[in-house]
Amino acid sequence: MTDQDNGRVKRGQRRGARGPTVADVARLAQVSPMTVSRVVNSDPKVHEATRAKVEKAIAELGYVPNLAARSLAGGRQCRIGLLHSNPSSAYLSEFLVGSNEQANAMGAQLLVEHFEEEASREALAAKLLSHRVDAVLLPPPLSDDGLLLECINRAGLVMAQVATGAPSPLAHAVTIDDEAAAYALTARLTGLGHRRIGFIGGAPNQTASALRRNGYRRALAEAGIDGDRRLETTGDFTFRSGMDCALALLSLDEPPTAIFASNDDMAAATVAAAHRMGLDVPRQLSVCGFDDTASATNVWPELTTARQPVADMAREAVRLLVDSVFDPKARAPRHVRVDFSLVLRASDATLTAPRAG
Amino acid sequence: MTDQDNGRVKRGQRRGARGPTVADVARLAQVSPMTVSRVVNSDPKVHEATRAKVEKAIAELGYVPNLAARSLAGGRQCRIGLLHSNPSSAYLSEFLVGSNEQANAMGAQLLVEHFEEEASREALAAKLLSHRVDAVLLPPPLSDDGLLLECINRAGLVMAQVATGAPSPLAHAVTIDDEAAAYALTARLTGLGHRRIGFIGGAPNQTASALRRNGYRRALAEAGIDGDRRLETTGDFTFRSGMDCALALLSLDEPPTAIFASNDDMAAATVAAAHRMGLDVPRQLSVCGFDDTASATNVWPELTTARQPVADMAREAVRLLVDSVFDPKARAPRHVRVDFSLVLRASDATLTAPRAG
DNA sequence: TGTTGAAATGGTAGCGTTAACGCAGATGAG
DNA sequence: CTCATCTGCGTTAACGCTACCATTTCAACA
Known part of the structure; x- marks a missing residue:
């Protein structure tokens, strides 16, 4: 470099007091900016020793890559x-x-x-x-x-x-696995002794609704319970729809002793409906929700539900x-399945005595 | 630099097929890129005719500024x-x-x-x-x-x-204006004939809580009601705390006929507490919330509340x-006050008969 | 008439990063 | 011992935009 920057004030000297750049890091680590870039992007073709030097410099300066520049250059x-x-x-x-x-x-x-x-x-x-x-x-x-x-x-x-x-x-x-989660929840209810378990389905245009219904049915079948279709209702995931379905279920001649709602909002509505009809939850009616959203803890009693992360x-x-x-190679559709978990709270209980008609 | 780029194939020709740039717009509009930039940033010093030309070109090409470049350059x-x-x-x-x-x-x-x-x-x-x-x-x-x-x-x-x-x-x-909103809500309750109005306050470490309490007190005072301090409770904005406060209020010797909760979650809890005690809302107990969040419509009956945008x-x-x-000049702290509005729903009603003890 | 200056526009040099390529030195094959 | 190949790193030129001047135009004024 023949031409030193001997004090002359270049016109465009608009560099504010911003953070350190690759150039600063490079200078400190005595490598080229490119190498710094490689380290930052964890390019494998960098010698271990060099990488360490650069990383040390990065830490020392508190360097953080400039996203704007990166996406512009990249x-x-x-x-x-x-x-x-x-x-x-x-x-x-x-x-x-x-x-x-x-x-x-x-x-x-x-x-x-x-x-x-x-x-x-x-x-x-x-x-x-x-x-x-x-x-x-x-x-x-x-x-x-x-x-x-x-x-x-x-x-x-x-x-x-x-x-x-x-x-x-x-x-x-x-x-x-919506089916498995619904199955687990329903199986818990049958395990508590319930045999008449109501179901409040989600919106039919959401495919998960059907899966949850399947899980519910499978759990009943495996418990040797003959599914009574009058116990299956269909809501649309809103509180209001849950209220309607729950009232309908609880008004049956032979009402359920437990209700599995396909999401927490509808389960909360079920609890409200039970209270409205003078039923105690969970003593006279067990309720399960689904999702573990905030609604699950914004009712009394708090809901047993399946947690979706x-x-x-x-x-x-x-x-x-x-x-x-x-990366165009990563474009092929992938399906990732994550784990759900059961969250046991206070809205379900062992079946004690059949409800007094 | 003595070495000219004499015809050799320039190395870095990496321009992909990305969207149009200022340069493209400038060419089409027959102005300089700088002028395009000015138009995009609505700099006032651009002639009306020029601006129109540029805007036409922008529309024609579907130009969208590149944020990365902008923040980098700027x-x-x-x-x-x-x-x-x-x-x-x-x-x-x-x-x-x-x-x-x-x-x-x-x-x-x-x-x-x-x-x-x-x-x-x-x-x-x-x-x-x-x-x-x-x-x-x-x-x-x-x-x-x-x-x-x-x-x-x-x-x-x-x-x-x-x-x-x-x-x-x-x-x-x-x-x-928290005070005014709380005042308005409480005044509505007094307007409905209520004279024993319970209050569930928000978390004391939130300054808005005190303002809402003040609004409540002012409304009572203006209605000529002698504030009974036993009717004022303090929660922390959670459902659970609302439940506790509501149960306490409803268990008083002379329970309130209406309750104003400082947010919707606590109001929802109040409704739940009322149901738990066999009270009908709003016939036997009027309830008001605050905020108009989703909680306000996820209870039955839906809550009358103050909407915060x-x-x-x-x-x-x-x-x-x-x-x-x-802009450093805009750094002086500013206080913007936005309007609230009352949302009247089904959780409050005219005081009919005093509750049967 | 020349001067001033504001308004409107253009030219150019970066902003911080990375892609593409270059170039030594090390390694392996023939 | 040469030629091809690979490793590790440096050089250069963009990326798209705007800050910072410089320039032009044209009206107002001394």
Whole structure:
């Protein structure tokens, strides 16, 4: 370098007092900026000793890569559109926290967009493209909207369905085993001695609803209980629908001694319905929910339910999407299944005496 | 540099098939890239005709600014740390949607971080700095954490408190008039003929709690009701605490005929407590909540409450923060007050007959 | 008439990072 | 001992945009 920067004030000297850059780290570690970049991106072709030197320098300066520069230089940029219609807000908040966290960690940008189910799917696709979205994240109930999936697929975007009962060949999917969870919960009720167990199903247009119903039926069958179809009702995951179904079930000639609701909101409604009819929960009626959202602990008594790790599922889905966007080889739809767990609280109990008619 | 690039195939020709750039727009509009930039950033010093030409070109090409390049070139970059401890998830989800939207619109990056109230505030400040956060967004209850505010201020970061009862001179603040909202709600109850109105206060460490209590007291006073301090209880905004307070109130020798709870979760608990004691809501007990979160409609009957426009408040707070980060002149703490509204539903009613002891 | 200066526009040099390629030195094959 | 190959690292040129001047135009003013 013949030309020293001998004090002359270059015109564009607009470098503010921002954080250290690769160049600073490189100088300190006595390597080239490129090597620093390699270390930061964990390129395997860096000598161990060099890597250590660089890492030491990084730590010393408290260097943090500049995301803007990275995505500009890398040419790569990942915008994820998160579409939500109206899942329970408890679900959404957990979902948002998880996806936001992962997106930030992976240097992706998250665009949260509300989508009215009545709105035109074509217009949506156009909107996504105009926002330069690369991938779309679909929490329920949108994850089950076949038309929407097709539409987005036609626009050439990668997608991930979260908590769907029917993973599409067009998209990544992250699910729990809904059938097994519903089975486990129902089996718990039969284990407590219940033989007349009511069921409140979720919205029929959500594929997970059917899986939960199947789990319920299998548990009954395995307990040798002859399923009474009058005990099966169908709601739409809202509190209000849960209330209607629960009132109907409890008004039967031979009412159930336990009710399994397909989500916590409907289970909470069931508890409210029981109270409305003067029944004690769990003494006279056991109730189980599903999801373990905030609703589960915002009722009295608190609900026994199946925990769905919503935030983790969102994180996983974002990971799948970002990988797909950055690496075309990772584009083949993958289906990740995460574990659920039973959360035992106070809304269910051993069957004591049949309810006095 | 003596060595010309005499025809040799330039090495780095890595421009992918990405969207149009300022240069493309400039070419089409026959202006310089700089002018395009001015138009995009709505710089006033652009002739009307030029602006129109450029805008036409932009529309024609479907140009969208590259955020990465913008923040890199501008040197400006705004990272907002959103700290949340454990507000109700219904509140959080609305808050997240609003802040995310605004942050994206203004080209800021949102980092959502959970903060345990027991955790060290110093460690947090260090963490924020190491994440290169420029501003901090504080929803309740963190917006009332004085130590936290001081700590963040000491780290030299801009802050915004949302829904605090005591705007700090160190931070921006976005609030509603809690006192007036509580007054309005309580006045509605007195208007319905109630004279024994119970009160369930929020967590004492949240300044809004006191304001709501004041509103309640003022309404009683103006209705000529002699406040009975036994009717005032203190919860902590959780369902469980609401349950405890409600049970205590309803077990008084002379129980109230209406209860005003300082948030919807506690109001929902009050409804549950009433049902538990065999009271009909609203016939035997009127209940009012506060916030209009999802909890308000996830009980039966649905709650009359005061609506706090959480998403709007989050948006406004983000706007204040981003402005402050980009423009030091806008750094002087500002206090924005947004309007609340009363949402009348089914949980309150005219006082009919005094409750049968 | 020349001067001033504000308004409107253009030219250029970066911002911090990485892709693509270059180039030594080490290793292995023939 | 030469040629091909691989390792490890450096050099250069983008990425798309905007800050910082410089320049032009044209009206107002001395």
